[in-house]
Amino acid sequence: MLCPDEVRELASEILCEFKSHKPVLDAKVTVEYLFAIATEEDAPAIMVGGYPALGMCRIVGEKDRAKGCKDVEITIDREWWNGAEREEQKALLDHELHHISVVEGKRDSNGRPKIRLRKHDVQIGWFREIAARHGQHSQERQQAKSLIDDWGQYFFPEIVGPQQPDRVLAFPAVAKG
Ligand SMILES: [Zn+2]
Secondary structure (H helix, E strand, O other), X not given: OEOOHHHHHHHXXXXXXXXXXXXXXXXXXXXXXXXXXXXXXXXXXXXXXXXXXXXXXXXXXXXXXXXXXOOEEXXXXXXXXXXXXXXXXXXXXXXHHHOEEEEEEEEOOOOOEXXXXXXXXXOOOOOHHHHHHHHHHOHHHHHHHHHHHHHHHHHOHHHHOOOOHHHHHHOOOOOOO
């Protein structure tokens, strides 16, 4: 189902508040906001790559755009949304919007902006048992170490402590294309 106006309004607020979304506004990317509702009890409302998710962002294909659909579709788990605090809702919506990466100066055959899905900075796939079995030789442990060493201030501020200026410089710039 389509999301109520409060979601659309919060999204507009986010798009204007954070500079990284400027290309999305400049290219006039249109976004449809949908709520997903689980059809069975205990079944996740949204699955992404085989895993349950609270939200997802999808680029609408040219054919559907030609039929009048918007450029991007953001789907949110309605049950989660209704139980979440506003700041949590805002963070999730900002995450989904951050997936939208406008290919500057390029348009599709409908004259709509070309968009790519921005990938996550961190994508984790770990087995607890493999970390236990192989310790420091496992990718699980090695990745966990780099995550703390390189980006600990972002993801584990309670462990790593306050922001270090030199670490900020090591953070890659937001992709443009
Ligand atoms: Zn994501």
